[in-house]
C-alpha cells in the first residue's frame with residue numbers, strides 16, 4: 001500500500017483505489033482516495 005497525506009484528515013493515510021500515472025515532467029505519481037473521508041490524494045513516487 002502507498003501512503004499519502006490527506007489534506008482533509010491532515011494525516012498519512014493508506015491510498016485506496018490507487019492508480020499510477022506518469023506526469024509531463026516524467027515523474028511517477030500515485031493517485032487514489034483517502035479511505036476515511038474519500039478525498040482524492042496523490043503522491044509523487046519518483047522519476048519514471
Ligand SMILES: [Zn+2]
Pocket residue numbers: 006007008009010013034035036037038039
Ligand atoms: Zn481523509
